[in-house]
Amino acid sequence: MTRDEVLKKRKDYIFSCVTHFYSEPLIADHGQAQYLWDVEGRRYLDFFGGILTVGVGHCHPKVSAAIKRQADRLVHSATVYPTAEIVGLAEKLAHITPGRLQKSFFTNSGTEANEAAVLVARMHTGAFDVVALRHGYSGHSHLAKSLTAMAPWRKSGVISVGIAHAVNPYCYRCPLKLTYPGCGVACAEDVEETIRTATSGSIAAFVAEPIQGAGGFITPPPEYFKIVFAIVKKYGGLFIADEVQTGFGRTGQKWFGIEHWEVEPDILTGAKAMANGTPVGLTIARPEVADSFKGSTISTFGGNPITAVAARATIEVIEEERLLENCARVGAYFRRRLEELQQKHPLIGDVRGMGLMQGLELVRDRRSQEPAPEETNELMERCRAHGLLIGKGGLYNNVVRLSPPLNVKESDCDQAIEAMDKAFAEMEAAGRR
Numbered sequence: 001m002t003r004d005e006v007l008k009k010r011k012d013y014i015f016s017c018v019t020h021f022y023s024e025p026l027i028a029d030h031g032q033a034q035y036l037w038d039v040e041g042r043r044y045l046d047f048f049g050g051i052l053t054v055g056v057g058h059c060h061p062k063v064s065a066a067i068k069r070q071a072d073r074l075v076h077s078a079t080v081y082p083t084a085e086i087v088g089l090a091e092k093l094a095h096i097t098p099g100r101l102q103k104s105f106f107t108n109s110g111t112e113a114n115e116a117a118v119l120v121a122r123m124h125t126g127a128f129d130v131v132a133l134r135h136g137y138s139g140h141s142h143l144a145k146s147l148t149a150m151a152p153w154r155k156s157g158v159i160s161v162g163i164a165h166a167v168n169p170y171c172y173r174c175p176l177k178l179t180y181p182g183c184g185v186a187c188a189e190d191v192e193e194t195i196r197t198a199t200s201g202s203i204a205a206f207v208a209e210p211i212q213g214a215g216g217f218i219t220p221p222p223e224y225f226k227i228v229f230a231i232v233k234k235y236g237g238l239f240i241a242d243e244v245q246t247g248f249g250r251t252g253q254k255w256f257g258i259e260h261w262e263v264e265p266d267i268l269t270g271a272k273a274m275a276n277g278t279p280v281g282l283t284i285a286r287p288e289v290a291d292s293f294k295g296s297t298i299s300t301f302g303g304n305p306i307t308a309v310a311a312r313a314t315i316e317v318i319e320e321e322r323l324l325e326n327c328a329r330v331g332a333y334f335r336r337r338l339e340e341l342q343q344k345h346p347l348i349g350d351v352r353g354m355g356l357m358q359g360l361e362l363v364r365d366r367r368s369q370e371p372a373p374e375e376t377n378e379l380m381e382r383c384r385a386h387g388l389l390i391g392k393g394g395l396y397n398n399v400v401r402l403s404p405p406l407n408v409k410e411s412d413c414d415q416a417i418e419a420m421d422k423a424f425a426e427m428e429a430a431g432r433r
């Protein structure tokens, strides 16, 4: 199909709420490692990876081979018949996830993973109220949209009761107008204030992303989650780490983002990069939490054999290619280069993130911190013209999100920096600050 045919059919047959990047949408055709090609044969260096999902590179040979082998053996069995593939994956996950997390429930997406996590937390604790964070994103279902605290994603008009939102640890735009470290991480105390004022007084769970992804790679200070954890326990809740973006090595050195804050979650959710692009949702919990799920439940596709082998192969690639280490090393290099870019280009107000999850918050003026959403779009278009794909996010749509595969090299980062440098310079020449 040509590009125009795809766009016509898209308009006629796809919900219009499904939005695309770029004024002229990019029609993706095929991918290999860190590169994506469009239908017109243009090659791009992919530094967004299908929203942090292509963790080990497009069509990694080991992952693709596992999928092909399994496709010829057994595509589907449903949860009514356990398979060696799924129990093997669950055992592996119990080993790589932090602390006492052991029993897994598999679904098809991050949304479902979070639904299951909140449901089992409510069953386990007997409490109903849940605290989430402002600027957090949890998915597209009724409950997940209610956990989400970013207005543009809450426009469904149907919002669940029993969810309260605390302020988030957004140091660049501190909701309490304080400055780290003199603030004493006062934002963490707001979780307690929220529980005391906006819930029944006891909670089923606290849900947070270790680094807020769609929110614009907002990275809490090192003390934040330990303080919050103690508060959550004081009010009887379970700590749910939503690792849909931060999981499976993305933050470098550790398998999961929350490990950097040295907190052991009661439940962890995963999706995206877990199976390198094959649909998957993971809810993993301590055994006593998992076993308090009342009644029986199924997910027809959850734990599908193809997904299971793709996830297992992805984890093995991360181990065999030592990608936790690579992500930390190359991520630190990339971060230094991004900070150099910030020195040159006044539009970059903040650089933040961990590992190969790095964000640039663009502002029209560094003093007023006025968000620069149009400039962010323009930067994306210009980077595309220079052969680089980047993402964006944030409440104001002014945060560039950079998340290449975990196996990129310093030279790939240099290319990305060069493309962004050119794009910023062009914008400055055109009068954009």
Ligand SMILES: Cc1ncc(COP(=O)(O)O)c(C=O)c1O
Residues within 6 Å of the ligand: 051, 108, 109, 110, 111, 112, 114, 137, 138, 139, 140, 209, 213, 214, 242, 243, 244, 245, 271, 272
């Ligand atoms: C942190 C987080 N949680 C949950 C979700 C929902 O995942 P999915 O789109 O697979 O339903 C997302 C999706 O972007 C996410 O970023």
